[in-house]
Each structure stands twice: as C-alpha cells, then as structure tokens.
Amino acid sequence: MKSRSVLMGVLLALAIGGVVELGQRLEERVAAYQHEEEAFWLPSAATLRRWSFGFEGLLADLYWLRAVQYYGRRVFRPGARFEPLDALLELVTTLDPHFLAAYRFGAIFLALPPPQGAGRPDRALALLDRGIAANPGEWRLLLDKGFILLWDVRDYAKAAEVFLHMSRHPRAPTWTRDLAAAVYARAGRREIARRIWRDRLEYGESEQVRENARYQLLCLQAEEELERLHELVRAFQRERGRWPASWQELILAGKLKHPPQDPLGYPYRLDSTTGAVRLSAQSPLILPRL
Amino acid sequence: MWAHFSGVRRIAAVALASSRELLRERILYVLVGFALLLIGTALLLGELSVGQERRIVLDVGLGAIRVLGIAMAIVLGVRLLEREIERRAIYILLTKPVRRWEVLLGKLIGGALLLFASVAAMTGGLLLTLAAAGRPWREELPLLLPVVFLFWLQSLMAMAIALLFSTFSTSTLSTLSALGLVLIGHASREFLQWAEVVRSPLLALLCRAFYYALPNMQNLNFTAAAVHGREITLSIIGMASAYVVLYLVVVLILAAIAFHGREFR
Numbered sequence: 001m002k003s004r005s006v007l008m009g010v011l012l013a014l015a016i017g018g019v020v021e022l023g024q025r026l027e028e029r030v031a032a033y034q035h036e037e038e039a040f041w042l043p044s045a046a047t048l049r050r051w052s053f054g055f056e057g058l059l060a061d062l063y064w065l066r067a068v069q070y071y072g073r074r075v076f077r078p079g080a081r082f083e084p085l086d087a088l089l090e091l092v093t094t095l096d097p098h099f100l101a102a103y104r105f106g107a108i109f110l111a112l113p114p115p116q117g118a119g120r121p122d123r124a125l126a127l128l129d130r131g132i133a134a135n136p137g138e139w140r141l142l143l144d145k146g147f148i149l150l151w152d153v154r155d156y157a158k159a160a161e162v163f164l165h166m167s168r169h170p171r172a173p174t175w176t177r178d179l180a181a182a183v184y185a186r187a188g189r190r191e192i193a194r195r196i197w198r199d200r201l202e203y204g205e206s207e208q209v210r211e212n213a214r215y216q217l218l219c220l221q222a223e224e225e226l227e228r229l230h231e232l233v234r235a236f237q238r239e240r241g242r243w244p245a246s247w248q249e250l251i252l253a254g255k256l257k258h259p260p261q262d263p264l265g266y267p268y269r270l271d272s273t274t275g276a277v278r279l280s281a282q283s284p285l286i287l288p289r290l
Numbered sequence: 291m292w293a294h295f296s297g298v299r300r301i302a303a304v305a306l307a308s309s310r311e312l313l314r315e316r317i318l319y320v321l322v323g324f325a326l327l328l329i330g331t332a333l334l335l336g337e338l339s340v341g342q343e344r345r346i347v348l349d350v351g352l353g354a355i356r357v358l359g360i361a362m363a364i365v366l367g368v369r370l371l372e373r374e375i376e377r378r379a380i381y382i383l384l385t386k387p388v389r390r391w392e393v394l395l396g397k398l399i400g401g402a403l404l405l406f407a408s409v410a411a412m413t414g415g416l417l418l419t420l421a422a423a424g425r426p427w428r429e430e431l432p433l434l435l436p437v438v439f440l441f442w443l444q445s446l447m448a449m450a451i452a453l454l455f456s457t458f459s460t461s462t463l464s465t466l467s468a469l470g471l472v473l474i475g476h477a478s479r480e481f482l483q484w485a486e487v488v489r490s491p492l493l494a495l496l497c498r499a500f501y502y503a504l505p506n507m508q509n510l511n512f513t514a515a516a517v518h519g520r521e522i523t524l525s526i527i528g529m530a531s532a533y534v535v536l537y538l539v540v541v542l543i544l545a546a547i548a549f550h551g552r553e554f555r
Contacts, residue, residue, distance in 0.1 A: 012543045018536040020502045023509070026529050027479075030509045033520065053476040054511040058353040061346050065338055098518050101342050 045094035060096035082118035103131030142166035156187035304396025351416035363445035367452025391546035
C-alpha cells in the first residue's frame with residue numbers, strides 16, 4: 001500500500017514536471033501561429049482580443065459582417081455618415097490581423113467620397129498601413145494603397161513610389177512595374193518612368209510586354225515634345241501678342257527648323273485660336289495614358 | 291471470471307461499458323445536432339460576407355465543434371460517475387476485482403471514444419458544409435484534421451477535469467467548476483503576464499502556479515492557422531499531445547486520490 005502511494009506520488013511529480021516543461025515549450029512554439037501585436041492597437045480592441053477566449057477569428061467575422069452591413073445600409077444615401085466604420089474595421093483587424101478582406105474592402109469603404117464612402121482616405125491609408133505591417137507577404141495591400149493615393153488623394157508621386165515598392169515585392173507580378181512606370185509618368189517623373197520602361201523593353205517576359213514598353217517610351221517622348229512645343233508657342237505669343245497661325249510662322253521666326261512630327265512621324269497639330277498643341281488624330285499614340 | 295482479467299482488459303471492459311451507457315445520453319445527440327445546425331448556418335453567413343465564404347464557414351464550423359465539443363465533454367465527464375452513483379451500480383462495480391483508478395481510467399477512455407466519434411461527426415458536417423459552399427473540401431482536410439484533433443484533445447482535458455470534480459462534488463457544482471476552469475484556461479496566459487508585472491514575489495509565484503495548473507486551452511487552438519491556410523507542424527501536434535497526456539495523468543491521479551477516499555453508503 002505504502003509503495004503504491006510512493007509510486008503514485010513519483011508519477012504525479014513527474015507528470016506535473018512534464019506539464020510545466022511541455023507547457024512552456026508549447027507556448028513558445030504556438031506563439032508563431034498566433035498574433036501578439038496588441039501594443040499596436042487601441043486598448044479597447046486589444047482587451048476584446050485578450051478576452052475573446054480563443055474565438056478572435058469568429059469575433060472578427062461577426063464584426064466584419066457588421067461592418068459590411070453597416071456600410072451597405074448607408075452607402076449612396078444622401079448625407080450618410082460613416083463614423084463608426086473606422087472603429088469597426090480596426091476591431092476586425094485587431095481581432096484578426098490577417099483578415100485581408102477587411103483591409104482591402106474596408107479601405108475602399110473609407111476612401112470613397114460621400115455618399116459612396118466615408119471620404120476618409122487618410123484613415124483608409126492608416127488601415128492599409130497596419131495591414132501591410134501585419135502582412136508583409138501581401139503585395140495587394142500595397143496595390144490598394146497606391147490606388148487610394150492615386151485616385152482619392154491624387155498624390156501621383158507618392159502613389160508611384162508605392163507602386164514601385166510593390167513591384168519589388170517577391171510575389172508581385174511583373175505588370176506592377178508597368179503600373180509604377182505609368183504613374184511615375186503621370187506624376188511628371190519621366191526619368192524614373194523611362195528607366196523602368198527601358199528595363200521592361202530589355203528584359204520584358206514577352207513580346208507583348210516589350211512592345212508595350214516601346215510604345216510607352218514613344219508616348220513619353222511625345223509628351224516631352226508637346227511640352228517643349230507648347231513653350232515655343234507661348235514664347236511666340238508673348239513676343240507677338242497672338243498665337244501663331246501655323247508651324248510655318250514659328251519656322252520663319254527661327255524657333256523651329258521644320259514642321260514638328262511625333263515619334264511615329266505624324267505631324268503635331270497647332271490650334272491657332274487657343275495655342276494648344278496636340279497629337280494628330282491619326283497618330284496611334286494616346287496621351288495621357290492614365 | 292473477473293479475477294482472470296488483466297488490468298488492461300479490465301480498463302477496456304469499463305471503457306466499453308461506459309461508451310455504451312453514454313450513448314444513451316440524449317444530451318449528446320442534442321449537442322451534436324445543434325452543432326451540425328450551427329455549422330450549416332455558416333453557409334448563410336458566408337453568403338452575407340464579401341467573398342469570405344470559406345473563412346466564415348471555417349470560423350463558425352470550427353467554433354461550433356470546439357464549443358459544443360467542450361460542452362459535451364463537461365456534461366458527459368460529470369455523467370460518467372454520476373450515472374453509476376444514481377443507479378447505485380457503483381456498489382456492484384466496486385465489489386468486482388477492479389481498482390478504483392482503473393474505473394476512472396476506463397470511464398475516461400470510454401468517454402474519449404465517444405467524444406472522438408462526436409467530433410468526427412461534427413467534422414463530417416463541416417466538410418459537407420464546405421462542399422455545399424462549393425469549396426474543394428479534400429484540399430482542406432490536411433489543414434482541418436490536425437485542428438479538430440487538437441480540439442478533441444482540448445475536450446479530453448475538459449472531460450478529465452469534470453470527472454475529477456465529480457469524484458468529490460455534486461453534478462451541478464462539478465459542471466460549473468469544470469466550465470469555469472476551462473473558460474479561464476482559455477485566458478491562462480493572462481496569469482503569466484500578471485506574474486511579470488506584480489511586485490509581490492508571492493503573488494507572482496501564485497500567478498505562475500495558476501498558469502501551469504490551468505489547462506492551457508489556447509495552445510491547442512489553431513483555428514486561425516487553418517483559416518489562413520497555415521499547416522500545423524507534426525512536432526507541434528506531438529508536443530501538444532504529450533502535454534495533454536501528461537495533464538490527463540495529473541488530473542487522473544488527483545481524481546484517483548479523491549475517489550479512493552470517497553465512501554459510498
């Protein structure tokens with residue numbers, strides 16, 4: 001009887017030791033699967049997460065459904081306001097920092113101007129920044145950020161930077177470089193755009209890609225030429241007090257050597273009533289490209 | 291006849307008898323039915339989400355399996371001994387050449403088998419729901435099976451705790467106590483964090499003791515990993531299984547001590 005009690009005591013001690021040791025080890029291993037970024041979020045959301053009893057995913061779903069329903073009920077209504085949307089989305093993404101749909105669709109809900117959305121591109125960008133920090137492997141969040149900067153903030157230079165950054169992401173498809181180049185061109189940063197297009201022309205993965213790069217380089221060239229011609233026309237107007245009637249007048253004035261042509265050989269058009277310089281209607285080049 | 295039985299055969303006989311008895315519990319079918327209904331409603335919720343059918347079905351489905359699996363484990367864990375005592379069959383059982391700890395172990399194994407079948411049925415329901423949602427359920431199997439296996443281990447811990455309480459307490463108190471412990475077990479990490487911030491070394495020690503004494507349920511919950519398509523490594527499954535086995539050993543020894551001292555009149 002005594003020996004059995006001793007045996008049971010030893011077994012109990014060993015089992016408790018094992019539970020403690022394995023509990024510690026398991027805790028370390030499991031940490032990689034779970035998210036501990038509480039310090040990054042608002043305290044209320046962090047508290048909810050802490051006391052979600054392991055149902056943070058389910059709670060995230062429920063709050064996401066609520067956010068979608070909330071948005072759906074108000075969108076397109078005149079005077080609609082979306083104040084709690086930001087907080088709801090923060091709650092969802094705090095509960096599940098890998099909930100990509102919440103970042104992507106949520107950013108659209110926040111960025112769109114009223115009555116389609118909250119008209120808060122700043123909050124949309126903040127949401128996406130948190131998503132990017134929590135999901136470094138997701139290049140699509142950078143794509144969304146770039147588009148919000150492009151369409152809602154209208155900061156082409158920043159959008160171009162984001163797109164270029166995205167295009168260097170190991171998982172990003174190669175067309176993202178084309179997008180970056182196009183936005184750089186739109187932002188007036190033609191040198192960077194040209195470098196990217198030249199790179200695509202040389203190393204593009206298909207003939208179609210290389211052909212597009214060649215076309216875009218011609219467009220860039222045409223854009224620069226148009227700007228230069230417009231400057232000449234304006235200089236003529238400053239000197240004579242009227243717009244030139246034709247390219248011939250500029251040639252006679254010594255500002256041009258011959259009637260200007262776009263990179264594909266089509267003559268540029270000059271509007272003598274407004275001084276505007278345009279591509280020929282027959283030219284296959286289309287500006288602006290974005 | 292009993293005298294010829296080896297220890298393993300005695301435990302197996304108790305396990306088999308317990309499984310059969312628990313099969314008569316209506317609550318088991320109610321809970322499994324409710325779980326299947328809940329899993330089925332995930333389809334509707336999935337429709338309401340924006341392109342998130344898979345994650346909604348998985349979150350709701352796995353949540354239902356976990357909650358109702360644990361509820362089943364606690365209810366059945368308490369009923370394991372309660373039935374015997376209610377029907378006074380315990381007197382007959384204890385007159386047989388079977389040790390008390392063998393009775394407990396056999397009953398736990400019987401309950402574990404039934405829980406396994408219930409979790410398997412609920413997982414089947416989840417797979418059917420995934421198929422109904424148009425998801426390739428076969429592809430989800432490698433992700434889902436380890437998660438539900440760990441849920442089963444979680445419910446085993448809950449069942450063992452309920453069994454422990456039922457050796458010395460009433461069924462209501464045992465159910466509530468087990469439920470409380472399991473709930474706190476989901477937030478046991480809080481004790482570890484408190485241990486790091488409290489000033490008193492005694493309190494810190496107490497917090498650590500609570501952390502290790504409570505069943506660490508959260509370390510067996512990989513729902514998020516499955517939802518995000520992250521596979522659980524075999525080493526984690528092995529480590530978690532070893533942790534649960536050792537935890538069960540501790541709880542069973544404590545239950546055996548309590549049950550040994552109990553007198554039936």
